[in-house]
Amino acid sequence: MSGALGKKIKVGIVGGTGYTGVELLRLLSQHPNVELTAITSRKEDGMPVAQMYPNLRGHVDLCFATPENAALDQCDVVFFATPHGVAMSQAQALLDKGVRIIDLAADFRLQDTAVFEQWYKMPHACPDILADSVYGLVELNRLKISGASVVGNPGCYPTTVILGLLPLLEGGKALVDTQHIIADCKSGVSGAGRKAEVATLFSEASDSFKAYGVAGHRHHPEIAEQLSAIAGQPVGLTFVPHLVPMIRGMFSTLYLRILPEALDTDFQALFETRYVNEAFIDVMPPGSLPETRSVRASNQLRIAVHRPSPGQLVVLVIQDNLVKGASGQAVQNMNLMFGLPETTGLEHVAVLP
Missing domain, CATH: 3.30.360.10 (Dihydrodipicolinate Reductase; domain 2)
Known part of the structure; x- marks a missing residue:
């Protein structure tokens, strides 16, 4: 796989203006096997990421772009740090291009579509993809995650x-x-x-x-x-x-x-x-x-x-x-999906005080 062979993993992030999005950027910008390729936001189209999040100055040179202009289909993996319902609406088109998906919302967490519709008040757009997705709790589903094309990142x-x-x-x-x-x-x-x-x-x-x-x-x-x-x-x-x-x-x-x-x-x-x-x-x-x-x-x-x-x-x-409750766990999943040690880019010591 690309990670194991030393080739950079091309990563896209859909919805990078929220807290999980900026955590993904913080972690991935220091990941030795990642090339940050695209990050989307309709509202902030054209704004440098570091202008919104100054902690990323000197680490992330990307600008936000609309999903249509972000070349997500050129990525190896796309993270969805978006509201519920977004990932499932775009999943098929990305999978058709060979792009893997890690969703930090709930679109691929619940296997029972009736329960999903009850709690999230929307029909599930791709039950066939859901059936093949993997719940991304590494300590429970490590082997399944390593071969997955779609991972539903667990809730916090x-x-x-x-x-x-x-x-x-x-x-x-x-x-x-x-x-x-x-x-x-x-x-x-x-x-x-x-x-x-x-x-x-x-x-x-x-x-x-x-x-x-x-x-x-x-x-x-x-x-x-x-x-x-x-x-x-x-x-x-x-x-x-x-x-x-x-x-x-x-x-x-x-x-x-x-x-x-x-x-x-x-x-x-x-x-x-x-x-x-x-x-x-x-x-x-x-x-x-x-x-x-x-x-x-x-x-x-x-x-x-x-x-x-x-x-x-x-x-x-x-x-x-x-x-661990969101973006770090998502990166842990990515590492497994691309044949990397799952600790890669994640061994940060906690911040005290």
Whole structure:
């Protein structure tokens, strides 16, 4: 494949003006095997990328262009950092030209089109392509991703919840009660995107803390679909997201009932063994209390396992919602798709303070 042979991977980004788009640019501009070829924005057509994002001065020389003028069909891979519905409307034309696709929205996350239409209020434009797409959680689908033409990058909340539960559910025998899983999750304001909305204004979000989507959130069916497939049975999930007054970061606390037959399990050892070879998952020492600042701007996800009582398990999971929860994970997928070590261009140390 091109990456493995040393040839630069020609990369295009559709919708590069949002937070996931600029994270893609930050990561890809330093990737040794990537040639940034095209970036699109109808509204900012002709504007230098570095004018919008001055942190990229001296690193990205591209200008935004309309999709029609961006020569996306000349790329090896195109990332869609766009609203839901955009990638599926353009997928077939790109695939016909041999271009691979990584979608950071929801178009290729849910295999059940009826569920997709229920939550995203639009018909799915290419169910045949969806059927051949791969859910891009590397630690779950590594082999499938390496041969995929279309990857649906997981949502940020699902990444933390699924990876926090994976060792407990896989292997055909769950160790916890799959009908009473509670995921209590918090995200920084950047998770809402760069669009202007009253709820994410500084005066609204700062000095406050609130739950949202309690009656239903789009990430719930995504999490439930993946967990049910892992466990081999439908799961019962209570998922409550919260908005916290920080720019970036995500903290998911998972509450679980240990099954009677699993009471003798060493859960710390279970997690350490499952993730020992995963470069971007850090199972912390017993008793650890992870902080979101320890993963800021990195592709690292950290897990701490606690057992406050013999029958209860609490799993703490943190990540940067814009990196491992979005753009970093997308680059990790690209590396696999092009035969590169999946850590390539992603070994940034978290930023402190």
